Amino acid sequence: MSLRGERQADFAYQAVYRYMISLINQVSTDARVKLPSLRQLAGRLNVSISTIQYAYSLLEKEGRVYSVAKSGYYAWPLSVSPSAWAGGDLLDRLYAAARRPGMLVLSGDEPALLASLDSSLLRLERELVRHYPHPLQPWSQPCGVWELRAALAARYTTSPTRCWHADEVYIGADLRGVLDILIEVLGLRGTTVIVESPCDWLILRLFQDAGVHLIELPWTPDGHLDMATLDQLLRDEPVHLVLLSSAVSLPSGVAMSISERLGVAQLLEQYGCWLLENDTFGELGFKGAQAPLRELVNPERLIVFSSFEKVLGAEAPFGYLLSRRMSSELQRQFLLRSFRLSSIRQRAIARLYQSGRIDQHLRALRQQLREQAAEMGQRLDQHLGDQVTYRAPAAGATFWLGCTRPVDMRQVFQRLLTEHVVMAPGELFSVSGLHRQHLRISHTFEGQTNLDIALAALSDALRQAQMG
Known part of the structure; x- marks a missing residue:
């Protein structure tokens, strides 16, 4: 297969991306599957290695593939039980969980989800x-x-x-x-x-x-x-x-x-x-x-x-x-x-x-983010009460929550996975062990019923994970 002539060179990475989606769908199983190397795909599709790298980076960002140093790229297994997420690197576990079907992802930080210019x-x-x-x-x-x-x-x-x-x-x-x-x-x-x-x-x-x-x-x-x-x-x-x-x-x-x-x-x-x-x-x-x-x-x-x-x-x-x-x-x-x-x-x-389209878009996006943050603040007060403290965010699409009582935040993370909810533990935002009593959750959500259920599950997880 060659992508030369199929599309203009400007759009080669998009064609590679679509080819990779098709390939991943063909090879995905319940076990991890190694994908072709950059060089192999470049030769197969007759495009540059950097074009393949760009397509892989998009797929990795979307959680469809992951990379292993000095080994290559792999497709995520089709089915991974929450118990399989209990070990290993916390960030890898978060990425894996966030891309599983049926998960309510509150760990992200994507303001443009409310209004993009795609x-x-x-x-x-x-x-x-x-x-x-x-x-x-x-x-x-x-x-x-x-x-x-x-x-x-x-x-x-x-x-x-x-x-x-x-x-x-x-x-x-x-x-x-x-x-x-x-x-x-x-x-x-x-x-x-x-x-x-x-x-x-x-x-x-x-x-x-x-x-x-x-x-x-x-x-x-x-x-x-x-x-x-x-x-x-x-x-x-x-x-x-x-x-x-x-x-x-x-x-x-x-x-x-x-x-x-x-x-x-x-x-x-x-x-x-x-x-x-x-x-x-x-x-x-x-x-x-x-x-x-x-x-x-x-x-x-x-x-x-x-x-x-x-x-x-x-x-x-x-x-x-x-x-x-x-x-x-x-x-x-x-x-x-x-x-x-x-x-x-x-x-x-x-x-x-x-x-000037950017400025028009930014005015609308900031307004939506501000309204969404206000609504999320009300829901946090309703479901979590005195379990957490927070400052109303001044920008962006997330809340930074601090626990009022000592908890094992990894246990909270794990319990929420069994409820099909993903949040971001605070320790991910430090290299020296800070913020272990914090978590980040997004307020660019869709579906109020699911959010209420997720926040109720978070409240239960915090209560069960209290230490001392």
């Missing part, structure tokens, strides 16, 4: 294909198509001194790929990095796997950064950079005050430290636009990363970063990765920005 993207793609029937330099722009890079640069520019140019924007296949490049370019292996805590598990695992020494800076129970501890760490430790959110820290859902942002900026300047800013949820704050941390720090020691997926939906998985420095090394690493990104889709995303 249909708008696909419509724009069709229009672009009609106007430009031939491939638009599909592989000659390894850092992303110029049109989208320019649109992002314009969006992040706020003044003559806080300005960005298209050649300072880099677009990759997904957030994981962009962060991998950052780890390499910044030479983070073996260095010390301060990260806010709780922190997204994707970021934590990537840094851990790269041999980065992570120092966690927990948010205080009343929702503030411990500035004295940050000062001491920057003074006493060989900190390479600090990783913080642009405005709202998730999953904690805490918005950094302006005084805290000013304090952080002053400390970073005092110690000459780099800021790696996570802007993934920067435009999803419920109170509208807030001055991000990047507006206050030295732009010469700043790197911003984000992705389109949280705002646009699953059809826009690309990750991106902005940096004024290390341009030659960043270009080299993006060229070496050879991301085979759809230029048509990138141009379609650019058109959404240029037309």
Whole structure:
């Protein structure tokens, strides 16, 4: 089988994806099944290895396959009993459970589930294909198509001194790929990095796997950064950079005050430290636009990363970063990765920005998220009462719950699986054993009856898992 000529090169990964879905459906059994290697599939389908890698990454994100280091990709077994999830890596167990049929998944964090722009993207793609029937330099722009890079640069520019140019924007296949490049370019292996805590598990695992020494800076129970501890760490430790959110820290859902942002900026300047800013949820704050941390720090020691997926939906998985420095090394690493990104889709995303459609969408999405969070807060009070504490989130699609009594959260997780409910234990958001009395649940739910049943099951699980 060859995909050349079957579809335009821009859409090769979509054809590979469909082929892989068909293959997985054919080979899936009650036992795990190893899938063909990247090289085997590239040869079979006559496409590049990077195109196969991209299709596999989409399948892995959807929970259809999983990877084993130095072994390859495997299809998940068709039937896995809850008892089989009792051992092994907690994150792997969560991913496995979340993709089983019939599970109510409260562990995710997908704001765009409430309102995505997938249909708008696909419509724009069709229009672009009609106007430009031939491939638009599909592989000659390894850092992303110029049109989208320019649109992002314009969006992040706020003044003559806080300005960005298209050649300072880099677009990759997904957030994981962009962060991998950052780890390499910044030479983070073996260095010390301060990260806010709780922190997204994707970021934590990537840094851990790269041999980065992570120092966690927990948010205080009343929702503030411990500035004295940050000062001491920057003074006493060989900190390479600090990783913080642009405005709202998730999953904690805490918005950094302006005084805290000013304090952080002053400390970073005092110690000459780099800021790696996570802007993934920067435009999803419920109170509208807030001055991000990047507006206050030295732009010469700043790197911003984000992705389109949280705002646009699953059809826009690309990750991106902005940096004024290390341009030659960043270009080299993006060229070496050879991301085979759809230029048509990138141009379609650019058109959404240029037309103002993104801003219209964000206003509606923020409103829906705010209303959904308010409704979830009422349900948490109704079903969990004094079993948990929480702060109303300031952004995003999740609640960060703390238990008022000591519980074995892994036992809670396991009990809920038997009730076909998946939640995210707090320990996943730490590398040093923090947040064991916390959990994250999503409020972008569908079906009120199922949610009531799930929260009642969570209440029972918390009660049964109490310690002491």
